[in-house]
Amino acid sequence: MSQPLSEQTIALVKATVPALEAHGLDIVREMYSRMFQNPEIRDLFNQSHHGDAGSQPRALTGAILAYANNIENLGALAPAVERIAQKHVGLQILPEHYPYVAEALLGAIKAVLGDAATEEILAAWGEAYWFLANILIAREHRIYDDQKETTGGWNGWRDFRVDEVVTESSVIKSFILRPVDGDPVMAHKPGQYLTFWIEIPGHSPIKRNYSISAAPNGESYRISVKREPHGLVSGWLHEQARAGTVLKVAAPAGEFFLDGKPERPVVLLSGGVGLTPMVAMLEALVAQGCEASVHYIHGTHDRDTHAMRNHVREQAAKGKAVAVTDFHQMPLGDEVEGRDYDVAGIITDEWLVANTPIAQADYFICGPRPFLRHAVSALSLAGVPASRIHYEFFGPADELLAA
Numbered sequence: 001m002s003q004p005l006s007e008q009t010i011a012l013v014k015a016t017v018p019a020l021e022a023h024g025l026d027i028v029r030e031m032y033s034r035m036f037q038n039p040e041i042r043d044l045f046n047q048s049h050h051g052d053a054g055s056q057p058r059a060l061t062g063a064i065l066a067y068a069n070n071i072e073n074l075g076a077l078a079p080a081v082e083r084i085a086q087k088h089v090g091l092q093i094l095p096e097h098y099p100y101v102a103e104a105l106l107g108a109i110k111a112v113l114g115d116a117a118t119e120e121i122l123a124a125w126g127e128a129y130w131f132l133a134n135i136l137i138a139r140e141h142r143i144y145d146d147q148k149e150t151t152g153g154w155n156g157w158r159d160f161r162v163d164e165v166v167t168e169s170s171v172i173k174s175f176i177l178r179p180v181d182g183d184p185v186m187a188h189k190p191g192q193y194l195t196f197w198i199e200i201p202g203h204s205p206i207k208r209n210y211s212i213s214a215a216p217n218g219e220s221y222r223i224s225v226k227r228e229p230h231g232l233v234s235g236w237l238h239e240q241a242r243a244g245t246v247l248k249v250a251a252p253a254g255e256f257f258l259d260g261k262p263e264r265p266v267v268l269l270s271g272g273v274g275l276t277p278m279v280a281m282l283e284a285l286v287a288q289g290c291e292a293s294v295h296y297i298h299g300t301h302d303r304d305t306h307a308m309r310n311h312v313r314e315q316a317a318k319g320k321a322v323a324v325t326d327f328h329q330m331p332l333g334d335e336v337e338g339r340d341y342d343v344a345g346i347i348t349d350e351w352l353v354a355n356t357p358i359a360q361a362d363y364f365i366c367g368p369r370p371f372l373r374h375a376v377s378a379l380s381l382a383g384v385p386a387s388r389i390h391y392e393f394f395g396p397a398d399e400l401l402a403a
Contacts (some may be wrong), residue, residue, distance in 0.1 A: 003050070003131075005071065005127060006127070006163075008124070009123075009127045009128060010072050011233050012070075012121055012124035012125075013068050013071045013124050013125065013128050013258045013320075014068060014069070014071060015121075016068060016121060016124075017065065017069060018027070019066050019113060019116060020061075020064060020065050020068060021065065023112050023113060023242055024061040024064060024065060025057060025061045025066075026112045027061075027108045027109055027112045028057045028060045028061045028108070029057050029106035030107075030111055030112055031101075031104045031105050031107075031168070032045075032056075032057060032104075032106035032262075034103075034104040034107055034108060035100055035101065035104040038100060039204070041097065041100050041101075042204065043204055043205050043207075044091055044092075044093060044097065044353065045091075047206075049274075054091070060269070063080070066080075066396065067128070067132065071128065071210070074132075074332050079255075079352075081132075081135060081136065082139070082255045083255050085136050085139040085143060086143065086253045086254050086255045087142050087209075087252075087253070088136065088140050089140050089143045089144060089147070089251075089253045089261040090144060090194075090195035090209055090250050090252055090253040090254070091195060091207055091250075092156065093140070094156070094301070095137050095141075097220060098133045098137065101133075102126065102129050102130065103131075103134070103281040105129060106122055106125060106126055106129075108253065109121070109125060110121065110122060114124060119264065120166065130175055130296045139251075139334070143208060145251070146290075147186065147251040147252075147253075148366070150186045150187075151184060151186065151187075151218075152183065152184035152185045152187070152218060152307040153186035153251055154186075154188040154251055155185040155251070156223070157197050157248040157249065157250060158179060158180075158181075158248070158249055158250075159179070159180040159181070159246050159247070159248060159249075160177040160178060160179050160180065160221070160246070160247050160248075160249045161177070161178055161179075161180050161245070161246050161247075162175050162176070162177060162241055162242060162243055162244065162245040162247065163176040163177065163178045163220065163243060164176040164243060165241065165242055165243065168224055168307035168308050169304060169305050169306055169307040169308075170304040171226050171227050171273075171305055171307075172222065172224055172225065172226050172227075172273055172305075172308075173224070173225055173227070173238055173308040174213065174222055174224040174225075174308075175222065175223050175224075175225065175241060176220055176221075176222050177194075177221045177222070177223070177247065177249065178219065178220045179222055180246060183220060184218050184219065185219065185220065185221060186251060187216035187218060188212050188216050188221070188252035188257075188280075189216075189254075189257035189259060189339075190212075190215055190216070190258045190277065190280040190281040190283070190284040191211070191254065191256045191258055191277040191280060191281055191364070191392065192210045192211070192212060192252040192254035192255035192256070192257050192277075193209045193210055193212060193247070193252065193253065193254045193257065194209070194210055194212060194221060194223060194251075194252060194279075194311070195207060195208070195248075195250040195253065195390060196207050196209075196233075196249055197210050197248035197249075197250075198232070198236065198246075200232065200236050204231065205369055206232065208233045209254075210224075210225055210276070211223065211224075211254075211276040211277040211280070211310075211366075211392070212252060212276075212277070212280055213272070213275075213277070213279045213280055214279070214280055214283060214304055215280055215283035215287055216284070221249075222287065223276070223361070224273065224275075224276045224279070224307060224308070225237050225273075226237070226272065226273035233265070246351040246390065252351065254392075256277065256364075256366075256390060256391065256392040257277075258284060258285070258364065260366075261288050261290060262285075262290060262292045262362065264290060264292055264360050264361065265292055265293045265356075265357045265360050265361040265362070265364060266281075266285065266290075266292060266293065266294050266296065266361060266362050266364065267294075267295045267356050267357075267362070267363045267364065268281055268282060268291070268294065268295065268296045268297065268364050269297045269298075269347070269352075269363060269364065269365045269366075269367075269375055270297070270298050270299070270365070270366050270367050271298070271299045271347075271366075271367030271368055271371035271372075272299075272300055272305075272367055272371070272379055273299070273307070274365075274366035274367030274368070274371070274372075274392075275307060275308065275312075275366070276296050276366070277364075277366050277392060278296065278364065278366060278399060279308055279311070279312065279315075281364060282294065282312065282315050282316070282319075282322070284297055284317055285317050285322075286316075286319040286322065288316050289320065290319065290320065290321075291320055291321065292321070293321040293323070293357070294316075294319060294321060294322045294323070295322075295323050295325070295355075295356050295357075295361070296312060296316065296322065296324045296325070297324075297325045297327070297347060297352075297356070298312075298324075298325075298326055298327065299326075299327040299328075299329065299346060299347045299367075299371070300326075300327070300328060300329070301328065301329050301330060302328050302329070302330055302331055302332050303328065303332055303335050303340045303341070304332065306326065306328070306340075309326065312324055319372050324342075325343065325355070326341045326342045326343070327341065327342070327343045327344075327345065327346060327347050328340070328341035328343075328344060329344075329345060329346055331344050343378075347375070348380040349374075349382070352375075352378060352379065352382070353378075353382050355380075355389065358379075358382050358383065358384055361384075361388065362388045362390065363375075363379055363388060363389050363390065363392045364391070365389070365391040365392075365394055366392040367391070368389065372391055373392075376389055376391060
């Protein structure tokens with residue numbers, strides 16, 4: 001267990017906030033440059049999120065500032081710590097990796113701030129880093145243990161074979177995965193993701209997270225992947241992966257999930273490929289005979305991009321109180337309202353407030369960042385407490401040490 005931070009360390013870290021606001025991004029980029037000189041450490045990270053145009057340096061810069069600003073009130077960062085720990089477990093980050101980050105971070109602070117980075121400042125940031133690192137290491141240890149001890153669970157990378165590839169829309173394909181060893185697979189919590197170690201000729205090993213798009217069954221997993229315009233891994237999966245392809249997979253992880261049998265209404269709200277964890281949740285709710293009302297609301301561009309529509313409708317028909325509403329932003333010329341979609345246009349604040357049980361429901365939301373930000377803001381303004389708004393977003397986590 002980490003020792004409490006000293007008052008001197010807290011004061012010194014908070015005193016560096018103005019410098020971090022001015023030079024934080026330079027520090028983070030320098031830190032990554034130093035870490036990536038080690039191929040073992042470089043391969044732990046999703047390289048598409050890095051570089052001058054990458055989102056991860058900006059995310060980590062904001063996260064370091066959040067840590068510094070809340071250094072005396074770390075309880076405010078508890079949700080972020082859990083999210084980071086789950087990401088780290090998916091990426092197979094281990095205690096022995098943390099010293100490399102510490103060395104790179106402190107070296108970057110010194111290199112960018114120069115003489116302003118006194119020995120006292122560096123010592124304070126070293127203490128602050130290891131305080132948080134030890135919390136993460138302890139939490140990650142418990143998650144690894146839970147994965148190993150769960151029926152069908154595992155640590156490290158396990159070989160899975162693609163059993164079937166299903167075209168779901170013009171941009172999304174599903175991949176049914178079964179373990180090569182033929183043993184059971186652990187029951188994930190609906191909403192969690194798998195992390196993949198992908199080896200593409202001509203590239204360093206690449207890691208990607210994909211939400212599991214099916215309820216747990218003990219035998220297989222399904223992921224549903226959107227082909228991004230310049231996506232290296234999504235393009236490879238769509239073009240090269242087929243029945244028989246073997247992929248290295250880490251055990252399910254993630255803090256965004258539906259847990260247990262809900263007693264109050266549930267709203268599953270998604271945009272685009274954000275439907276993947278929602279389909280898993282819907283299947284699980286139907287399978288467990290959920291008696292609380294379920295509202296499945298999905299927005300996409302048109303019929304061609306709408307994945308798994310018939311499957312969702314079939315699941316809803318099996319449920320006890322499931323309502324499905326599909327929004328098509330720009331329906332095709334031959335689309336028919338009521339047959340191909342329910343509402344033309346985007347999901348509006350007014351529609352959400354008028355058509356979902358704002359006063360009682362738990363909201364689970366997934367989709368692109370603009371969609372997510374808008375939905376969370378709209379629900380918050382409508383009076384839905386934060387404890388009933390659960391969400392997952394794409395891309396790097398906006399918290400400290402997210403890899």
